[in-house]
Amino acid sequence: MVTEVPDRAVLPATSRWRAMAGWKKASLALVLLFAVLCAGLAVLGFGLKHRYESRVQREDILGQGAGPRDERRWDSGPLNLLLLGSDSRDGEPDQALYPGERSDTIMLVHINAKREAATVVSIPRDSYVDVPASGQSWPGGPNKINAAFAFGGAALTAETVARLAGVPLDGVLVANFAAVRKLVDAVDGVNVCLPYTVKSSDTGVTWPAGCHDLDGKAADDLMRQRHGVPGGDFGRIHDQQLVVRALAERVSTTGLLTKPARLDRVLTTAAESLIVDRDLDLGDLAFALRRLRPEAVQFVTVPFSDANLQTPAGSAVRLDEARAPELFAALREDRMAQWLVANPQTPPAN
Template sequence: MLVIVAGVVGGGYFLYSRYEGKVERSALLPESSAEDAAQSQRNWESGALNLLLLGSDSRAEEDGGTSSIGERSDTIMLLHISKSRDKAAIVSIPRDSYVDVPAGGSWKGGKNKINAAFAFGGAKLTAQTVKQLTGVTLDGAMIADFAAVREMVDAVDGVNVCVPYDVRSTFSERVWNKGCHDLDGEEAEEFMRQRYEVPGGDFGRMHNQQLVVKAVIAKVSKSGALTNPLELDSLLGIAAGALTVDESLDLRDLAFAVRDIRPQSIAYATVPSSTASLRTKAGSAVQLDPKKSAAMFAAIKNDTIDQWLAANPQSAPGS
């Protein structure tokens, strides 16, 4: 997404027309109340922005915001863009978080894992669930096909990822020992999919995803391609083809909202949770820390998430 909007800013209307047409559009957000619609309008004009980012391993048809039962979103994130438009925070919500999921589809409402919302009601129900959980007004939404990261890594001729722990692949004989590794697209994708032989299980998996995404952004930024997006034609095409964007989201508005954000000004975090797994009717789940998660959500809502993260530093899983 950051690659695309950089291309829009750097290449002007030509690139906007070229790549916007490759981005799929769908109704990913539920109908807003008049109050929420007005608040979102104010946010786009002069406030902080919050977008819902959903990741999956295959680009599923939304069909008006619904999905087939059984399909779940592997990655759920909030992208917070500061009111000053010079920094951002990407906050991961553990997919097994045990939360209140509103009624939708065949689901009658009640406690469930947060990624079950996508299975029962697609992106719309997921957005309702996230808004209810966080109290944050959502100003846009996107679904990204994480399988495209493999192509993106190859498009930038590989990335260098520094791992703070040992990771052993459950799909091959590969082992990534603590330290820095040069990864091509195939290896980066395999690395991102690990969840069993990585500290913290799904938390380690989320951290690995963040490491690869940061490495791609750093590689593109270091090469200077963001200031000359015509050199990045293939990467822009891959990124655009991997996105489904809410029908109301204007990519040009988003591009100008993030044009001054540099890689070093993007913070990555995970919603705080208990260390022990929770036994539920939906299986083993994650119990979010009620006090710390509420404080984090309030900081996102009040545009003070950078101060909150500075006061509550997060360490890598297993450290």
């Protein structure tokens, strides 16, 4: 049993590392992977539950609409987690997602029934979909999917995604992209290889096609770009995925898992900026991920047919009426391995 430690305290390196079971160590790289996907803040799978869970903010996100927790899915079935992220800048009044703000990163993470592979499905934030009604703030109807957060917070976003994909949600995590800078710096930077040239509209920095060593500030800058990257918002999604992979590689090659004091700083940064659904048990999720390795995580974007759809809500993205339902069906039926073979992913085009 792991002994709970006082707030802000750090266990001696040897005792904390020995306290972790092997499967908890194996889960850690994926935890950091999720951390960057959700703005660097998903500490959910780490084995020292008592130390970090007290730092995580809890909210009733899934609520009654999700129904009771499905124990059969947690025991032996596939799992679906929703990761929501904001690209709010440091210094802005909100340090998480609040009513009135839109979610700029929406990712559905599917973990297969064998718990040996995961697929991270990015949903373009401007996808024009049906957003359910939310009290007096929104009567319901078609709108951009990221508007769901402005109308009803994470709860309405979760309901919108669940209806769109037709899958049950087993947990929701909400975070802010601002923390990615601290996480990347905590591992002494990452090496990101770009298949195209990206120019920052914020700082004027240009990253030619090729590999680049990035500190936290540069990685944060890269992942925010929409206008100076091929594919616009789809290019930004791809760049976020590249940084995720780079961080996973950095963790595995620098031996961060064997440096508990340094690792503690990374996970503390993540935990203190994370909002998790009230009913998501972090220990159960860690156990479910015990066989999953970073190299078994695949990234896809929901297929679309029109990236400049004109709507009453402004220019939006029309999801492909044939291929998007096929992807969602593969999620429901736990057939993502076959779908990925039939639908190889390529970098965004200009």
